[in-house]
Amino acid sequence: MTRLVDVPQQFDDRSFEQFAASFAQGAAGGERLLFDAHATEWASPYGLVGLLVAGQAAQAGGRERPLLTVPANPRVLSYWARAGFFQQAALLFEIHGKVPKVKPAEESDVLLPVTAVRAAEDVHQVVSNIQRRATAILTSQLGIDPKATMGFAMALSEACQNIVEHAGTSGWVAVQHYEWKRRLAKRVVVIAVGDAGVGFRHTLEPTQAKRFGDRWGDGSALEAALIQGTSRFRDPGRGQGLKGIRSYLSRWDGKIAIRSGTARIAIAPSWDDDAPLTEGLSAFPGSQVLLIIPEQGTGAS
Amino acid sequence: MIPPIDVHAVLQQSVPGPYADLVTRPTGRAVRERIERAIADAPVAWMDFTGVRCIDYSCADEIVAKLLRTVVILLLRGVTDAHRMAIEPVLQGHGLAVVIVTSAGLELLGPPEAAAVVREELLARRLAERTAGGTLALTAA
Numbered sequence: 001m002t003r004l005v006d007v008p009q010q011f012d013d014r015s016f017e018q019f020a021a022s023f024a025q026g027a028a029g030g031e032r033l034l035f036d037a038h039a040t041e042w043a044s045p046y047g048l049v050g051l052l053v054a055g056q057a058a059q060a061g062g063r064e065r066p067l068l069t070v071p072a073n074p075r076v077l078s079y080w081a082r083a084g085f086f087q088q089a090a091l092l093f094e095i096h097g098k099v100p101k102v103k104p105a106e107e108s109d110v111l112l113p114v115t116a117v118r119a120a121e122d123v124h125q126v127v128s129n130i131q132r133r134a135t136a137i138l139t140s141q142l143g144i145d146p147k148a149t150m151g152f153a154m155a156l157s158e159a160c161q162n163i164v165e166h167a168g169t170s171g172w173v174a175v176q177h178y179e180w181k182r183r184l185a186k187r188v189v190v191i192a193v194g195d196a197g198v199g200f201r202h203t204l205e206p207t208q209a210k211r212f213g214d215r216w217g218d219g220s221a222l223e224a225a226l227i228q229g230t231s232r233f234r235d236p237g238r239g240q241g242l243k244g245i246r247s248y249l250s251r252w253d254g255k256i257a258i259r260s261g262t263a264r265i266a267i268a269p270s271w272d273d274d275a276p277l278t279e280g281l282s283a284f285p286g287s288q289v290l291l292i293i294p295e296q297g298t299g300a301s
Numbered sequence: 302m303i304p305p306i307d308v309h310a311v312l313q314q315s316v317p318g319p320y321a322d323l324v325t326r327p328t329g330r331a332v333r334e335r336i337e338r339a340i341a342d343a344p345v346a347w348m349d350f351t352g353v354r355c356i357d358y359s360c361a362d363e364i365v366a367k368l369l370r371t372v373v374i375l376l377l378r379g380v381t382d383a384h385r386m387a388i389e390p391v392l393q394g395h396g397l398a399v400v401i402v403t404s405a406g407l408e409l410l411g412p413p414e415a416a417a418v419v420r421e422e423l424l425a426r427r428l429a430e431r432t433a434g435g436t437l438a439l440t441a442a
Contacts (some may be wrong), residue, residue, distance in 0.1 A: 120325035120328055121316070121317065125318075131355065147382050147383065150355045150381075151386055153355045154386065157322075157325065161324075161326070161357075240358075240390065240391060244358040244387070244390065281328075299403060
């Protein structure tokens with residue numbers, strides 16, 4: 001028997017909970033999963049990475065390879081192909097529907113196609129590629145000081161390293177920039193990093209659970225990592241990565257949100273109304289990190 | 302004084318591929334270990350960051366902060382604003398200081414207490430002298 005998991009029509013961080021709930025329901029049965037994206041009209045990097053994470057998790061425990069029905073809209077299909085999604089998805093899903101043969105990247109809106117992160121070498125490649133492609137976009141279209149574009153690479157590097165250092169499995173990263181008409185009326189750069197690994201709670205449990213006592217859970221683990229900068233290592237130099245990302249985003253009025261297990265934490269600037277901490281969400285594997293950097297200066301809604 | 306260590310060259314020897322970015326802990330560890338072998342037990346080390354495009358917090362911690370466990374004075378040159386963005390918070394977190402060598406003279410980077418200790422060491426070891434303007438400059442030694 002096959003269980004259906006609906007991919008939202010507009011698949012981004014806001015509709016992600018709808019997807020996570022559908023995934024949790026489908027995965028509970030232990031049957032083969034069918035991810036149905038035929039009606040999907042748009043997906044952010046967060047959506048694309050999240051879909052891969054779900055695909056990887058759907059095979060856990062020796063379950064049959066999940067199925068994926070591709071978007072019916074040829075424009076959407078072409079975009080997913082250019083974003084490098086199908087290259088990664090082909091390794092995880094049995095894909096149903098015709099996938100266009102398009103070379104990923106070399107597209108103005110795709111700053112970094114969906115890229116697998118398995119080891120430190122992949123992080124080097126990601127940082128090298130993003131600097132080649134993103135510097136001009138960050139300075140000319142987002143109005144970020146050319147000197148600060150290196151901070152963007154640092155933030156990306158640290159976000160990817162969370163996978164290598166803590167997830168216990170591989171993950172993916174994708175970076176795109178686009179016009180955010182409805183939400184902000186500005187251009188934004190969106191970084192999505194996700195994995196189907198052990199998540200923040202499991203990583204921090206040996207060193208932090210006792211401190212939090214009854215409060216310990218996915219939410220408090222995220223708080224410990226993002227707000228308090230704690231790490232599973234006792235070395236005082238650890239935990240600098242997320243702190244550095246926060247500091248970079250704060251300087252450029254950016255946003256960070258991390259979802260892990262059943263909780264989601266966000267540090268949102270004034271232009272965003274995301275809740276600081278949401279608990280009791282549907283269980284979803286690993287961790288998903290979202291970074292958004294808006295265009296600087298004029299055009300605020 | 303010992304010649305500066307070319308960090309970019311050490312990076313090239315430490316990772317497969319022609320990367321110019323000091324990123325990830327494994328890379329930082331590999332680079333530091335090579336530098337440690339090069340400086341042996343010397344109390345003073347010189348590192349030249351020219352050619353290094355980006356350094357992240359993890360590498361700054363692995364290289365700069367951990368070298369300062371054994372080295373008394375760490376002189377850095379070729380340091381850009383982008384490098385400082387990663388190195389400075391790491392030094393703050395550990396309560397350590399380094400010496401940045403620029404064409405204008407020497408600058409101590411790190412929290413004031415740690416910087417004061419390094420300043421005294423520089424003068425005591427006659428590696429630096431006070432200029433007429435009150436700043437520090439390297440001695441010819």
